[in-house]
Amino acid sequence: MDVLRLADALVRVSHMVQHVFADVSRDHGLTPQQTQLLCRLVRGPMGMGDLGRALHLERSSLTGLVDRIERRDLVLRLADPHDRRACRVALTEQGAQVADAAHGAVTGRLDLLLDGLDDAERERVSSAIVLILAGHTAATGVRWT
Amino acid sequence: MDVLRLADALVRVSHMVQHVFADVSRDHGLTPQQTQLLCRLVRGPMGMGDLGRALHLERSSLTGLVDRIERRDLVLRLADPHDRRACRVALTEQGAQVADAAHGAVTGRLDLLLDGLDDAERERVSSAIVLILAGHTAATGVRWT
DNA sequence: TATTGTTATACTCTATAACTATA
DNA sequence: TATAGTTATAGAGTATAACAATA
Numbered sequence: 001m002d003v004l005r006l007a008d009a010l011v012r013v014s015h016m017v018q019h020v021f022a023d024v025s026r027d028h029g030l031t032p033q034q035t036q037l038l039c040r041l042v043r044g045p046m047g048m049g050d051l052g053r054a055l056h057l058e059r060s061s062l063t064g065l066v067d068r069i070e071r072r073d074l075v076l077r078l079a080d081p082h083d084r085r086a087c088r089v090a091l092t093e094q095g096a097q098v099a100d101a102a103h104g105a106v107t108g109r110l111d112l113l114l115d116g117l118d119d120a121e122r123e124r125v126s127s128a129i130v131l132i133l134a135g136h137t138a139a140t141g142v143r144w145t
Numbered sequence: 146m147d148v149l150r151l152a153d154a155l156v157r158v159s160h161m162v163q164h165v166f167a168d169v170s171r172d173h174g175l176t177p178q179q180t181q182l183l184c185r186l187v188r189g190p191m192g193m194g195d196l197g198r199a200l201h202l203e204r205s206s207l208t209g210l211v212d213r214i215e216r217r218d219l220v221l222r223l224a225d226p227h228d229r230r231a232c233r234v235a236l237t238e239q240g241a242q243v244a245d246a247a248h249g250a251v252t253g254r255l256d257l258l259l260d261g262l263d264d265a266e267r268e269r270v271s272s273a274i275v276l277i278l279a280g281h282t283a284a285t286g287v288r289w290t
Numbered sequence: 291t292a293t294t295g296t297t298a299t300a301c302t303c304t305a306t307a308a309c310t311a312t313a
Numbered sequence: 314t315a316t317a318g319t320t321a322t323a324g325a326g327t328a329t330a331a332c333a334a335t336a
Contacts, residue, residue, distance in 0.1 A: 011251060012274070014290060125151060
C-alpha cells in the first residue's frame with residue numbers, strides 16, 4: 001500500500017486535486033472549466049489559439065466556454081491590433097477578483113493537506129514536480145506557467 | 146520560476162495528468178470520466194453510493210454515466226443480495242481488458258516524463274504524495290485506493 | 291422515516307465539420 | 314492557400330428536484 005509507483009501516485013493526487021478544484025469552483029459559482037480558464041488569464045490576455053492549447057481544447061469548444069463566461073462579465077474579447085482575424089481574451093476587473101479568490105481557496109485547501117510535510121520535504125517534492133512538468137513541456141510544447 | 150509553492154505545483158501537475166488522461170481515453174474510445182469509472186472498478190464491484198463518493202458525483206450523474214458505459218458492455222449492474230434496492234456495478238471481461246489497457250497507457254506515458262528522477266527521488270516523491278492523500282482521506286473519508 | 295437508485299429537466303462541456311474573414 | 318475564430322449539430326457530463334422501492 002505504501003509502495004506505489006510514482007505514476008500511479010500522480011494519477012491519484014491529480015484526481016484528489018480535481019475534487020478540491022470542483023468544490024472550490026462550485027463555492028464561487030463557477031464550473032471547474034471556467035475556473036481553469038480564469039486562472040490561465042491571470043498572467044495577461046491570451047489569443048484563442050494559445051488558450052486552446054493551454055487548456056487542451058478544440059477551438060470551437062473554447063468559443064463556447066468564453067461565450068458563457070463573457071456573458072457573465074468575467075472576461076472580454078479584445079481586438080488584436082496586429083491581426084484583424086484574432087482576438088485576445090482578457091479578465092475583467094471582476095474576473096480578476098474571482099480568479100484570485102478561487103486560486104487562493106484552492107491553494108488554501110491544499111495547504112491544509114500538507115501538514116505532514118516539513119519545509120525541506122515540500123521543497124523537494126515541488127522541485128521534482130517542476131522537473132516532471134518541464135519534461136511534459138519539452139514533449140508537447142505546452143507550457144505550464 | 147523554480148520557486149513554486151507546493152500547492153501550485155500540485156495544481157499544475159494535476160492539469161498535466163488530466164491532459165494525458167484525456168489523450169489516452171480518446172485513444173481507447175472512452176471519455177475521461179468513463180476511464181475513471183472503469184479504473185475504479187478494477188478492484189472489484191462497487192455500489193452506486195460508494196462509486197459516487199469515490200468519483201465525486203451526484204447519484205443521478207452516476208446513473209447516466211453507468212447507463213452509457215453499460216450500453217457498450219464494459220460494465221454491468223449486479224443485484225445486491227443483501228439489499229434489494231441496491232445494485233453493484235462490475236466490470237465485464239471486456240471492460241476489465243479496456244481498463245487495464247488504459248491504465249497501462251496512462252502510467253506508461255507518465256513514466257516517460259519521469260526520466261529526470263532517480264529511484265530514490267521517485268520513492269521520496271511517491272511517499273510524500275501518499276502522505277498528502279492520507280490527509281485528504283482523513284478530512285473527507287474518500288479513499289484513494 | 292431514511293436510504294438506494296432512477297427519472298425528468300436544464301445546463302454546461304466537448305468534438306467534428308462546415309463556414310467567414312483575414313493573412 | 315493557410316490561419317483565426319465562429320456556427321451548427323450531436324452527444325456526453327453534471328446538478329437539482331421529484332419519484333419509486335426497499336430498509
